[in-house]
Amino acid sequence: MASESNYYVPESSWFPVVTATAMGLLAVGGGLAVQGRTGLPLLVGLALLAVVLFCWFSTVIDENMKGLPGAQLKRSYVIGMGWFIFSEVMFFAAFFGALFYVRVLAVPWLGGEGDKAMTNELLWQGFEAQWPVMQTPDQVVGGSKFVAPHENMGFPGWDRFLGWLPLWNTVILLTSSWTVHIAHHALKHANRARFNLFLGITVALGLTFIGVQYVEYHEAYVEMGLTLQSGIYGTTFFMLTGFHGFHVCMGTFMLAIQLIRGLKGHFKPDDQFGFEASSWYWHFVDVVWVGLFIFVYVLG
């Protein structure tokens, strides 16, 4: 712990307060945009956030190239990234928790299970609990606010399983976790060409995943009648896979930045935190997908 005596403390910085301003604009803009009033503050906030984060990260990278942070500061970065990923895990936990709750408890109760017979009898007479919910309680009593899909995303049977998109997306994402690991290995052994190649493949796989998911969503909306408004099945399906897809976009973007940095020759065999952080994030996104594949698709 030789570096203990000179932990790098930056003098002063305009990045934080401008980032906070951008986040404030995003909050105001988000509130205005969802009410359909104006999208302008949201866009300005996004643009400002993009600019300031670009400057911030550039500065951190510059500091790193100059060797300002010692080993101890790098440990702080590692700890920071680790706990950030944990916070993301808990965010997904909320949505998985919602999925389990409605599947195991809420939907059966609406169907009259347990001591909830009168709920079914008085409020949703004729509703039968099933998952995926192919007929919403609303529809059963003649409403039209939540219209269930006529097809769902569950396992389509062995005869059609080769055309089942989530299966291919699983293959793509698991492969990408493996390729990013090979890239990491190559970097540690100073094999720069191999690093760039396999990181490039990983980014391409990420983009492919996003493309496949786009096709899947399109199919859901156009052919299956599966939308955000189609009751709790559509709700949980789109919110879980949607937030995951958003994280794939973020992860692909992060890895793409690392690829650019790799092509510029930024990393050293023993100094590659930017890449490592992105790859941990990527593995995390991959693990979430495995959870989604099991609980949203296979058991859906």
Add this chain to the structure above:
Amino acid sequence: MAHGPAKGIRRWLFATNHKDIGTMYLWFSFTMFLLGGFFAMVVRAELFEPGMQIVRPEFFNQMTTMHGLIMVFGAIMPVFVGLANWMIPMMIGAPDMALPRMNNLSFWILPFGFTLLASTLFMEGGAPNFGWTFYAPLSTTYAPPTVNFFIFGIHIIGASSIMGSINIIATILNLRAPGMTLMKMPLFAWTWLITAFLLIAVMPVLAGAVTMMLMDINFGTSFFDAAGGGDPVLFQHIFWFFGHPEVYIIIIPAFGVISAIIPTFSRKPLFGYSSMVYATAAIAFLSFIVWAHHMFTVGMPIAGELYFMYATLLIAVPTGVKVFNWVSTMFRGAITFETPMLFAIAFVVLFTLGGFTGVMLAIAPADIQYHDSYFVVAHFHYVMVAGALFSSTAAVYYWLPKWCGRMYNETMGKVHFWVSFIGFNITFFPQHFLGLAGMPRRYADYSLQFADWNMVSSIGAFIYGASQLLFLYNVIATIVAGRKVSDPKIWEGAEGLEWTLPTPAPYHTFSTPPAVK
């Protein structure tokens, strides 16, 4: 690293110094405390007599909601982050927080978030009016349009909390002086390590809850709508999965403050240090598995009621360990009663009372009577005000001389304590009676039989509220013109690295880490 602060406003806007950022956190939280306190005064003024006098019922609901939100997220949480910023690097021998720029970002999000939240009062439809717990469908189907600003405000405030917590964890795990093992850390650092873990675990769950609300309100999903197969009770489960750890997030740093102050003024080391650490960790663990004790009347299966009742009662054990340790620390100590110690002793007594009423509320069959009554209001104000706020007030009196090198006015401090203590008890003790007699919470009006105790409670609230202005005056007077002190150890019984530093604490401390035996 060697130079002092930047000049003018740049010092604060572009701050990376943990002391500057800590100061901003403290002033911000005091501002929010006054704002949230003002809302509470409106509530108590309206409840002074039965019938409607001052505000309309809709506005009354906005006041109770905003009072809760501002006090929880704007006053109590930031005050402890401010104390953590100031004290943790000094206590563990670190040069600053681990990630100084992110530290400043965590702070500056708050003014934006709370300005947005408070500005909803002036918008069409009024501020959020569904209570600080924002249960669906009140907060979805029946919410005012400003709920969208509330949702995004909560999002950025939550981001601030997560970043602040990551920073605290990285600081404690990575920046301790050589030789300071985890089990040699001051308890305040321990309690914050555990609190930061809780925050990172549950703030994202809150983000998930408000995101589900946002989608239900604007995009036609049905998380909390039974017509689509969802369930409003799902909201309560998710909210309280966040909410129960959240109340410990509020009280655990208070434990750390009290564990610093009581040994100092008892002139004895803390009794049972390691059992304090384990008890805190046990409380944090239990906080994740007891959430539905807030929902005993919502119609859970009986097995759920029983499980959540027994699990909740378990919390009394580690909490009892802590109270026992504080009392044992004082036992046969050479105690003096300076203002911080008075607040600390009041904390122990009143927090214990709040804990006892918590045990009463944890008993499911009894809770069916107490639920959503003023008994609950009394219970949580005994832990929020006499717990969290008294301890943060004690902390300010305790550390203010170290921060600014000037001593506060002891007489005024003692007056502040006694007026606060008496005012607080006049306000909230009668609310136990009101609740047991059946007065429901969150109503702008009440039946005539509740009139007497409500008037007493309101008078107490005005006394308590006014006494905080005295506190403000005392703090400002100390900073501007207090008696200068220069002894590194302000209090003769104080132990720890922060008391080895010069008084007032220099702008940069421990640029080279001290050695700890």
